[in-house]
Every structure is written in structure tokens, then in C-alpha cells.
Amino acid sequence: QPIFSAHDVSKVYRSGEVEVWALRGVDLDLFEGEMAVLLGPSGSGKSTLLNIMGGLDRASAGTVRFADQELTDYPDSRLTRFRRDHVGFVFQFYNLIPSLTAWENVALVTEISRDPMPPEEALSLVGLDKRMDHFPSQLSGGEQQRVAIARAIAKRPQVLLCDEPTGALDSKTGILVLEALDRINREFGTTTAVITHNAGIREIAHRVFTFQDGGITQMHVNERRIRPQ
Numbered sequence: 001q002p003i004f005s006a007h008d009v010s011k012v013y014r015s016g017e018v019e020v021w022a023l024r025g026v027d028l029d030l031f032e033g034e035m036a037v038l039l040g041p042s043g044s045g046k047s048t049l050l051n052i053m054g055g056l057d058r059a060s061a062g063t064v065r066f067a068d069q070e071l072t073d074y075p076d077s078r079l080t081r082f083r084r085d086h087v088g089f090v091f092q093f094y095n096l097i098p099s100l101t102a103w104e105n106v107a108l109v110t111e112i113s114r115d116p117m118p119p120e121e122a123l124s125l126v127g128l129d130k131r132m133d134h135f136p137s138q139l140s141g142g143e144q145q146r147v148a149i150a151r152a153i154a155k156r157p158q159v160l161l162c163d164e165p166t167g168a169l170d171s172k173t174g175i176l177v178l179e180a181l182d183r184i185n186r187e188f189g190t191t192t193a194v195i196t197h198n199a200g201i202r203e204i205a206h207r208v209f210t211f212q213d214g215g216i217t218q219m220h221v222n223e224r225r226i227r228p229q
């Protein structure tokens, strides 16, 4: 059962006379509980699709559905509410508040969520139970990214969208971050889509989608992981 369906989605950016087609009629279904990976060269449209799915941006054409909600025509206020209630985002840069501890950074989000997990539970899921009182400057890049993941999952989102979460990390540290995402996906069945170049992702993904010039040109199923239906 797909929880997310992007159908025939196009995105064109215009500035003056110049048009950039970031997406050209893309179809992508995500099954509930699956770990999907988006691969492809820089500029091929991965971030644009992730942002449209998460309600950060709008398609120029096509439709996007989440469960029984048709997001395409939502007014901004409703799209914002959808995003806040259902979607967790992780980006390349962690955007932690430097003057707050790891615990406090996560608590900022849980205080305004409907059914959050305690910050210490989210931090312990990403292996940071011993670092809760540390400030971002006292943590390594990989640890800061895991705080950002804890912050994203603490509101128990139905879907987790990660745009190059390993992009600023060396490959070994990146694997620790991917392992944290894998654990969350297995433990909570959180539907997850990840843009990453880290080769370790091939082990944990259910499906890998390859982008090229604003389209999906290849889909690979990982036979070693049973995909949720």
C-alpha cells in the first residue's frame, strides 16, 4: 500500500527568460514502512522531488498524495500543518541551536508536537544517551547529525525525508548515521526516503531510485531486504 504517491510531477523554475526543468513528469510511490534511496548526479532533481513530497515546495504540474490526503491543492496553511504533523526532515547541515544542549534541541520540537516521544528516548535511539547534556560544539559532526535525526523523529512522523544527511561526513561516520536511520525504520516502520552517495546505503535500502535530468531512469530492488507491501 503506497503511503506516498507522486504522479507525473514536473517542476519548472523560471527567472526572467530562463527556464530550468528540475523534474519532468516523475512517478514515485513509497510503500508504508519502506526505506527508499534516491541516487543520481547533482542537479538531477532529487532534492526538488523530496521537497515537493514533504510539502516544502510545490509541483508545477502533477499530483502528490499522502495516505488519503491530496496535497496538490492544499493552501499554504494546510500544507504547513501537514508538514508539521507528519513529516520529519533531515538535511546535510544540522541546524542545531549552538546555545542549547542536545536534549534541549530535541525538546524544542517535542514541546510543540501532539504525541512526541521524550527527548531522551529519541536521543537514545540514535545512540546518544550519554551525550544528552553536550552542546553542539562538544559533539562530532556525526553526533550532531544524529541529534538532528533525533529531533526529526521525536514527533513520531509517519515519513522521514533525508536530503544528503551524510554529505558533510566522512564515509565511516556516514555509516553510523545511516545505521541510525535503519534502526528507526526497522523499529518504528517509519517510511523513509534518503538522498545519499554513501555506498553503505545499498545494504539497508529496500529500493534504490536513480535520477537523471529530472526523471527516474532506474529502480533497483534490494533482494536481501523484504519490502513492506
Ligand code: ADP
Pocket: 042, 043, 047, 164
Ligand atoms: P543539492 O545538490 O545538495 O541538492 P543544491 O546546491 O543544488 O543542493 O541546492 C541547495 C538549495 O539551493 C536548494 O534548496 C535548492 O532548491 C536551491 N537551488 C539550487 N539551485 C538553484 C538555483 N539555480 N537557483 C536558486 N536556488 C537554487
Ligand code: ADP
Pocket: 013, 014, 020, 021, 022, 040, 041, 042, 043, 044, 045, 046, 047, 048, 049, 211
Ligand atoms: P539534486 O538534488 O539532484 O542535486 P535539485 O533538485 O537540487 O537536484 O536541482 C534540480 C535542478 O533544478 C538543478 O538544475 C537546479 O539548479 C535547479 N533548481 C533547484 N532549485 C532551484 C531554485 N530554487 N531555483 C532555480 N533552480 C533551481
